[in-house]
Amino acid sequence: MKVVLCGPPHSGKSCLRHGLKQVIQALNRKGQAPYPYFITACPDGEGSWYAETVSRDPILAEKLKKNYKSKFTPEFAQRVADDVKNTPLSFNLIDVGGKIDDKNRLIMQYATHAVIISRDLSLVADWLDLCGELNLKVIAILESNLHGTEDELESEFPILRGSIHGLKRGEDVSNRLMVNKLAEVLLRLIE
Template identity: 40%
Template sequence: MVSYHLRLRENTLYVGFNREQSASGDRLVRDAASQIDQLIHQGQLTGGELLKVDGPQSVAIAYVLAQRLTPLYGAIAILDPKVCRPGYRVYIVAISRNPDYPLGSLIEVAIGGSALLKVAVCGFPQTGKSCLIEGIRQAICGQIGAPYPYVIRACPDGEGAWLHQTQVNNPALAENLRVQNKRDWNATFAETAADWVRSANEAINLIDTGGLPSPENRLIMAEASHAIILYKTVAEREQWLNFCQDLGLPPLAIVESRLGNAPDEVNLSAKDQPITGVVYGLSRGEANLRDKLMIQAIAHRLIDLTSSEN
């Protein structure tokens, strides 16, 4: 069973990780190269003026795709959800020997207009927002046929999905990289992040926000469709509830974050009512975030809402 899938439809190559099987980076690279070679041998990837590539890739896989495909196509364009606009998928020309497709130019492709989930995950610092998002991302990716959860890092705290796996394998390196990547808030970043959220065009978009109900977060979260509130005290919960209410953001989940390893407490409700309860042990370096009951409940709610919108 291969760890990375490729499927060609007209002039678009759809790519993605095999969600049923985890694999190391070296295995992913070998499988991606093998899949490309097979499509070439079968006469599917025959070359042409333009190839669009759509789907998640690691950096290493992107290099493999470029190395194998560049000799066949005059231009290769890569999907970038951050520059999309409603109703369109937008591809950036990243490789070009074709003057009809200049390097860096955008190619817009119209799509069907189903509703999108743009979920701002908010809470004060040290509540575990980034860990919650990573767990939800992992849980959704583990469901066959579920939409890919696109994560928007709308906070310059130096964190990301890469940090969590690095924290598991090498905590000292992870902390060093996080500090190096951390930046200060400013109006320019807030405006850019708000534009990312506005342009996001995936079925499920998770927005990692800053830890304060600030003017910057107000600008960013105004572009969202829903919220998940993570809190430690009742006062924190009420402050974020009021902030989200002012922005017209209905909460999908209102969750207390506690230390420890106790079983999560999950209170499910109708789809139009938020999930409530307690999640325990949201900490960097936790290898099994996806298995937490609260994270599983939120992931399934997001998938269900996406299905009901189609």
């Protein structure tokens, strides 16, 4: 299973990825989930290390992010697309950039499923169209509410829908309702 975390920029994709990573790795250590492989498919300098570093040392995290940030070139996109296509692991989460363009199309074409997260639900339709074009099964549509105070679950079937609040860098979001619901949905799919 190759699941793309996609949606417009500044919607919390990387924060969601980190929360999922914490939840699923904790379950993996208990023998309740397969090992999750995370692919950072955007050269924005926010790899998996970033969320952990920013919570301990925000100044260092920003400095390193600037050093790691690079251009989103066709060569980078092809390299990541090859990683997505050829990963031998059974459970993969791919954090893509926030633009609908040829580079993300190239990367996403090898995925099987998608989670769409957006700070503005009016922008979801374009991402649904892209996922349809690439034959990706959309398993969740989440509204990111930066200033909200609690998550809201709207429905679990056939698509997980709801809102997730306060996806802020450096904040532990692994205990959020929608992060845990999404982890449950993902794990049911790979059973």
